[in-house]
């Protein structure tokens with residue numbers, strides 16, 4: 001059976017974006033096209049959507065599936081969303097009514113045994129969303145010493161056994177390079193306690209794989225750049241909607257929205273505002289939305305999702 005990708009909080013995403021007929025929308029992460037399809041359908045009969053993905057396979061898949069239905073209302077481009085400020089205007093989306101980000105990786109990527117994203121799927125340790133650029137995880141690992149690996153696993157994985165895992169990697173590669181997802185997962189499993197508190201339900205390699213993937217794709221930098229570009233592209237009243245899957249991503253989204261809601265960046269001790277910046281957004285979901293138990297039961301990938309939405313003000 002072909003693995004599919006079930007879109008998370010699909011109805012809520014559409015209701016937060018509130019896409020009107022004839023509007024212009026951006027889906028910065030088309031993946032399997034589940035959200036794209038629903039957003040475009042809500043803009044019937046003449047709305048248009050620019051869909052980006054760093055992964056060429058995702059673009060090809062969505063083009064084949066949704067191209068026949070939506071024709072030239074669907075513009076697809078293989079690109080990193082950190083390039084949104086350049087890409088969107090050249091595609092005719094320089095001023096839009098909605099922009100959506102669904103972060104992380106798709107079920108298609110996780111299931112692809114040639115990409116090394118999953119410790120269960122295995123395969124060569126690559127982990128790049130865009131396999132035409134950057135360095136595969138198997139090449140990145142040998143460039144880092146134990147201190148740097150520890151910092152990486154702590155910072156991007158919040159991994160409690162970061163030091164122990166880093167030292168084991170350095171030790172293991174004295175005899176051979178770590179080339180596959182299976183090798184890395186087995187090593188982590190071997191050196192971490194199997195029943196550490198709070199870790200019973202997740203595989204011990206989950207955090208290490210997350211950390212490496214974030215590093216390989218520079219995911220957190222890309223997110224900051226993508227959010228800033230998206231807000232610049234939005235018309236007043238336009239919505240920015242973001243689905244994140246772990247606390248590092250959510251923190252960036254939350255802080256970005258809060259800073260743009262505040263506007264002024266003067267230090268608190270300044271007697272008057274000298275920066276002259278005004279608020280650029282109103283929060284649509286001050287605390288964010290999370291999936292209910294029924295959705296998590298249907299789609300376990302939704303478990304850690306949090307949806308945040310903001311509306312662009314005239315400033």
Ligand SMILES: C[S@@+](CC[C@H](N)C(=O)[O-])C[C@H]1O[C@@H](n2cnc3c(N)ncnc32)[C@H](O)[C@@H]1O
Nearest residue numbers: 007029031032033034035053054055080081102
């Ligand atoms: C969770 S999936 C999106 C699923 C999609 N919403 C759906 O309903 O099928 C995330 C997608 O974002 C892509 N992606 C991650 N970071 C990206 C970036 N910086 N630029 C462009 N695409 C990115 C991944 O390649 C992946 O296909």
